[in-house]
Every structure is written in structure tokens, then in C-alpha cells.
Amino acid sequence: DQQVKQNSPSLSVQEGRISILNCDYTNSMFDYFLWYKKYPAEGPTFLISISSIKDKNEDGRFTVFLNKSAKHLSLHIVPSQPGDSAVYFCAASDGSNYQLIWGAGTKLIIKP
Amino acid sequence: KAGVTQTPRYLIKTRGQQVTLSCSPISGHRSVSWYQQTPGQGLQFLFEYFSETQRNKGNFPGRFSGRQFSNSRSEMNVSTLELGDSALYLCASSLQSSGRAGGQYFGPGTRLTVT
Numbered sequence: 001d002q003q004v005k006q007n008s009p010s011l012s013v014q015e016g017r018i019s020i021l022n023c024d025y026t027n028s029m030f031d032y033f034l035w036y037k038k039y040p041a042e043g044p045t046f047l048i049s050i051s052s053i054k055d056k057n058e059d060g061r062f063t064v065f066l067n068k069s070a071k072h073l074s075l076h077i078v079p080s081q082p083g084d085s086a087v088y089f090c091a092a093s094d095g096s097n098y099q100l101i102w103g104a105g106t107k108l109i110i111k112p
Numbered sequence: 113k114a115g116v117t118q119t120p121r122y123l124i125k126t127r128g129q130q131v132t133l134s135c136s137p138i139s140g141h142r143s144v145s146w147y148q149q150t151p152g153q154g155l156q157f158l159f160e161y162f163s164e165t166q167r168n169k170g171n172f173p174g175r176f177s178g179r180q181f182s183n184s185r186s187e188m189n190v191s192t193l194e195l196g197d198s199a200l201y202l203c204a205s206s207l208q209s210s211g212r213a214g215g216q217y218f219g220p221g222t223r224l225t226v227t
Contacts, residue, residue: 009152036218043116043202043218044155089154099168100216102147104154 003027004092006103014111019077021106023090026071030092034100035064035075038087047088048075077108085110114139116205116219124225130191133222137184137205143167144186145216146178149200158201161186190224198226 005024013019023033031052036044050057050064050073057064063076077084087107091100117136125131137144146158157170161180178188184205190197200223204216 004154006154041220043204043220045218046216091155099157099160099170100145100155101157102155104152 002104003030004090004101004103006088006090006106008106009104010107010109012109012111013080015082016079019075019080019084019108019110021075021077021088021090021108023073023075023103024071025073025092025101027092027094027101028071029094029096030101031095032093033064033066033073034091035062036089036091037084038089038105044089080108080110082110082112084108116203116217118201118203118219118222120222121220122223122225124227125193126227127193127195129193130189131193131224132187132189133201133203133224135186135188135203135205135219137186137203138217141205141207141217142184143206143208143216144180144184145204145206146186146188147202147204148172149202149221150198155202158188193226195226198224200224 003026034049035047037047038044048059048062050066066073087105089105091102093100119134143162145160147155149155160168164180175191180186200221202221204218206216
């Protein structure tokens, strides 16, 4: 039973355009969400997070949106750059548990 | 500041053997978490240690164990290896708890192949 789902295994976007990566969750107790980026042969690196008291968090080209009623979050990258090609993971946790629950990841490919 | 280091980077073992993986967190970080990554499964949480105590554990069999030393370095052990244990094992450190701090810092992982 996957509590965090990333339904798109891969996504291809033209350089300069917007990339939108999606993540759905089932546990209504989740109150903190994170996005990580992973290059081959490296560990994931933290990108951006959002608390459930917010519906949007922005950091440079990266914006995360949270829709609590739909149990859905998305990561927007604008504009997309070749260096953004990587696997993106979303993860979630609740206030009573230190454990992060991870999605399966979405491979983003930025085409020149 | 040095990042999270994991040793060895690659390992090949045969079924039935046991293996020990090592992780050195970022200096000052007290929380160390271990994850298993397999294709299409994302990161599966194994356990988290904080100040030498196991604070949380994922749904893995007892063949998977770990410990943390007073200098925050951590080891994980897998006994009686099975083919399905072939995966990338990632270690992550953070200042406080794994799920609440501003993100964890990951090492490059140990690629374990069981034949």
C-alpha cells in the first residue's frame, strides 16, 4: 500500500518550458512534504519543502504547491534547464512519526 | 564541510552471506537514516538512529539491523543475504529528526549485488 504515489515514471520537457511533477498521497496525517532530486551515482539532494499550513512555497525556479483537500502536491520548475534532468522524489511525514515516506520517483528529461 | 560518506561503494556477495555497510554522517549531525532503493520502488525506509538509539524502524525483516556509535557513525548489517536484497543502500544524515528537519543529506550509496 503506497502512501505516496508518483504516477508518472518519466516526463520529457523542452528546455525553457515549465516542468510539472506530481505527487499524490493517501495519509491525511501527513503534514510535511519534501522534494528531492537525484542524479545517477549520487544520493538524493534536498530541493524544497512545504508544511501543511501553507499551500505554496517558492525557491528560485522551484515552486511547490500543496492541495490538501485533493491530497496532491506538485513541483513546478520554470524555466527548465538541461541540468534539471534527474529523478525527482517526493516524500512526506506526519507529526507523530519521524519516518519519511517516499514516492517511487519521476525521471525528468529536459530536451535541448 | 565534508558530506556523508558511505563505504564500500560497491559490493558483490553470494546468497547466505552477511554484509556490513558503513556510513559517516556530516560532522555535527546526530540523526542517521538508512534506505533501500530498488528500481520502481523509490526509497524504502529501513531505520533511523539518533544519538545511538534506534528511533524508528521500517517494515524489513530482522535480517536487517543497524547501530550507531558515539561519534554518530552508523553501520547496517544484513545477514543471510537473499537475491532480493540486491539494491542501492543509501544513508542520510540530518541535524535533528529525519522527517522534520529541512531535509536530509544523502551519501552516494552502496550498490550491493547478491548472486
